[in-house]
Amino acid sequence: METIQDISLFKRNTHQTAITIGTFDGVHMGHRKILERLINSAKNTGLKSTVLTFFPHPRMVLQKDTDIKLLNTIEEKAQILNALNLDYLIIHPFTKHFSRLSATEFVRDILVNNLKAKKIIIGYDHRFGRNRNANIQDLIAFGSTLDFDVEEIPAQEIDAVSVSSTKIRNALLEGDIATANSYLSYAYMLTGIIKKGKGLGKKFGFPTANLHIPETYKLIPKNGVYVVKSTINDKEYFGMMNIGYNPTVSGGSEKSIEINFFEFEGNLYDKKIQVSILHRIRDEHKFDSVEELQQQLAKDKDYSLDLISK
Template sequence: MKILNKIEINQRSIVTIGTFDGVHIGHQKIISRLVNTAKQEGLKSAILTFFPHPRMVLQKDANIKLINTIDERYTILESLGLDYLLIKKFTKEFSRMGAEDFVKDILVDKLHAKKIIIGYDHRFGRNRNANIDDLKRFGDQYGFEVEEISAQDIDEVAVSSTKIRNALNEGDIIKANAYLGYNFMLNGTVVKGRKLGKQLGFPTANVHIKEDYKLIPKQGAYIVSSRIEGVLVYGMMNIGVNPTVSGERLSIEVHFINFNKDIYNKNIRIELLQRLRDEQKFESVEMLTTQLVEDKKALLSYISNKDNN
């Protein structure tokens, strides 16, 4: 897959348009249709997406949280067999582009689109004043076909996105992963912390996520995995403020088992597998340590059951 910030393809293409946050099972169904149709008709498959998210630009006060960072979205899309991922920088100026100018200048002249796969409720152009009927009319005028994604399929996409966000906000990782079709992930850099975990016998990697728009699941303890230097390692992660030891700022800390390499300043990907419990304020550090021992037992049981299945 080629990732292009310059919106231009010098080959005949089939295009779909959208933000594709989450790239979940509903999105994957649409992308599979795109890729298969491209192969059948001798076209290049392309997704035209926008970043920053339009709501980030047009609604400055919108507290929008996304399931994927833009880099995570790249990685997931790359696994789906696309030829091109085109990222159009979304600006206020671009939002004022008229519908026909968008079709002619971008879809026709720059992407050489011979087919557009798009939702029945898709709106585009300045003030979102054009719809799929307008797109079909432009298709007749400029020589491309419009394939409509049904209401049922679009509803599936919308429902999936809502359910994923709700599940993550509730800490229901199993449900979120089922809708995603892969494990929800957090990507960040390992930074130095207060080293309190090490004092308790549970040294942790403190993970800093630079993208403030990334959706962080409900505070609590989770079973996670990560592939570090090619080796799959499991761990238990806490998202929270560490109330037992007078923590104040939200932190993401992972204790990896059977792992003792120095990974400071390294970028790691953490996949969330199962929730263990809510974050708690314990009456003493000793009680916290006792709970961490129980969490580790639950983690080892999870790994054992996974290995036996």
């Protein structure tokens, strides 16, 4: 898959394309049905399968929705899509200027003239153009004059995608990792940079890597303790992760994401790592003493290792 960061960088002399358009946040099971349809259709017609997505999320720009929480960072989304054998992922910067393109300008200039679309696979409820004033019937009409086909994704499939996204977000906020992962069809991931912490965990036998996620729009699951895995230096390591305020040792003033990797030795400071969340162990608690916390962490580790072994 070739990732292109701006529509203008797409080579005009390239192959004709089959395109779908959307945010595809999570790239979950519902999305994958649409993407499989796109990829198969492209192969059968000799076209190049292409996903057109936008960043920042349009709500961040048009509604100034700084509280929006997404399942993937843009980098994570590209990583997942890359595994699906798409030909092109185009991530176009979404701006107010871009949002003001008329439906004609968007279809004629962007989709047809620039991206060489010969087939567009899109949901029945898709709206586009300035003020979102054009719909799929308008797109079909454009296709008849600009020589491209439109394949409509029916209501039940689009509704299933919407329900899946909502269920995944709600599940993560409730700490229900099993449900979220089942809808995603992969383990929910957190990607960030390891930053130096206070070193409190090391003092009582559970050194932790402090994960800093710069993308504030990334959805963080409910506070608690989780079983995780990560690939570090091409080797897979398991561990347990705490999301929360560490009330027993730090007074609970600042939220953090801390991972205790089993059997790992080395310096992770300033390294970028990705953590897959496999299972939720328990809520975060404030213990009466550090000794009680140590005892609970030992139990958490035994539980994690038993789960991993199975």
